[in-house]
Amino acid sequence: MKLGAVGLPAYRTFSLEEIEEATNNFHTSAFMGEGSHGQMYRGRLKDGSIVAVRCLKIKKSRSTHNFMHHIELISKLRHRHLVSALGHCFECYLDDSSVSRIFLVFEYIPNGTLRSWISEGHSRPRLTWTQRIAAAIGVAKGIQFLHTGIVPGVYSNNLKITDILLDQNLVAKISSYYLPLITDDMGKVGRGISRSGSKDPVLNARVKQEEKIDVYDFGVILLEIILGRQLISRNEVGILKDRLQGCIAADEAARRSMVDPAVHKACLDQSLRTMMEICVRCLLKDPADRPSVEDVLWNLQFAAQVQDAWCGDSQSSDGSPVSASQSRILTFR
Template identity: 75%
Template sequence: MKLGALGLPPYQTFSLEDLEDATNNFDTTAFIGEGSQGQMYRGRLRDGTFVAIRCLKMKKSHSTQSFMHHVELFSKLRCRHLASALGHCFECYLDDSSVSRIFLIFEYIPNGTLRSWISEGHSERSLTWPQRISAAIGIAKGIQFLHTGIVPGVYSNNLKITDILMDQNLVAKISSYNLPLLSESAGKVGHRTSALPKDLSNSSRVNYEDKVDVYDFGVILLEMILGRPSKSRNGVQILENQLQVVVATDDATRRSIADPAIQTSCSDQSLKTMMEICVRCLLMDPAERPSVEDVLWNLQFAAQVQGAWCGDSRSTSPCESPFQSADLLIPFH
């Protein structure tokens, strides 16, 4: 019932012919881009459904059976705030039947990245403050699902604001996550740990791997609040220090460093709450960073006080609420 509520078709195994038909034989016009996790294509299935297809070339010889536990995990990646899994396809060598390529099929998210709605000068489509809070809640819910909604959980997802896609209803969806299958295809093993101190032991790194995603979420939240990207880890630290200083000051000072597009449409309490949780997510000691559940609670508090402020405010600033009733509850998908 939950899967049906997402409006997604059942997970299935596709044939290579299905995908060739959907992409006009992987024509260059269907090509979206290429990264460390394979080539991406946009396709249209025979029933009219648009999909995103990730093509992975395998570096070692494996049987289809050796990948089935990966595929089982992939098939469970269905959540309102993820670019959800729709199916897979194995292409095998004719001589030994080992897998040469794997295709992972995702729902297609049509409305661009979160950054394009915040930091790239598109003032005519800049998200309002309530919409930014809603997007932040959605991202946090997606992270929570990756950590706790499937077994084993998926951690250290190297989340970037360009990995957050907006659907036609401006619902935020995480489009890239740390699947072991993707690491194997790239010849890599293990998680990214740049958001953890270098002197941590291996056991401590495992204990704090959920806090890597919390740090990355803080970087995304920083851009959502300030309206400008951070070019480097050092740049993030400089902006975080500025934020930490102004959190303890007055309303006018806090608003002065926020994105000009939202300065008049946010309540002081919601802005302060968002700044506080952002600063905590970016703490250098992973033990001091909040849990995803703590992040969600604070974001939902910011949403509630913003909603109350909009109800009481006589301002003509954008104050429409994009929140679904589910956004004001902490969900365990």
């Protein structure tokens, strides 16, 4: 396992009393919302740290032992660009000790979604072009960790821009990624966690394409980063992808006409074109034609490098020096 997120305490087991105290006994003022993955509460631990607590109601009768493999997986999913779990708590029925609820305690990210930082209609300032590239690099690094940072890798994460949060330093973190524990998908193979040895050729083919599913979803996020506005439907994504493709082959004026007006004057054309090329490749219909996460990441870093050089900055957008010899550019066709 690669090194976890910097500055996070060790993953641990919480008592129910700790969870209840942190959330003021699940008071309505602590309630953050409810979705398909359970209820979310804001809590404060005894040490003063703020956390997000996800409450999962268990439908099937299972002992705590049945969940431990998935808890071990969750404990390893720690990375600078993931909203990482800090621990868990089991609540069990008294009669048979089966699990009634699981509480997952996550780090709390207070700075809102990536969409709220790039779209109109929000009170906060919008991200600069350099900051947008940095956010895209962060998301790509988070996806790369989900795929390769642990074994088995975590795929088909159904990534959305509203699931990308920015912390106090505007570091992008993926807040919702595939966990079979959360989705009640624990007994199913072939969705989310790549496994080998299946005799089902259809399933094996799907497993091989799972990385490219996340690449497509990343392409949609990247499209919204470039355009600076909310995308309504997959059909709209396809139309805009084709327009982007046309702009790449056209001139600089055409490319700037597509990018968010809030940043179009501040982005170097080479950086903008690279971002557009990556986006188009990620959105190709045939998964086999989409680039790997590694190639996406290399090209994002190149876009950051040329933008920073143009701005006279010796640092890359993610804060680390990048030399020309370290960059690798895909040949886009």
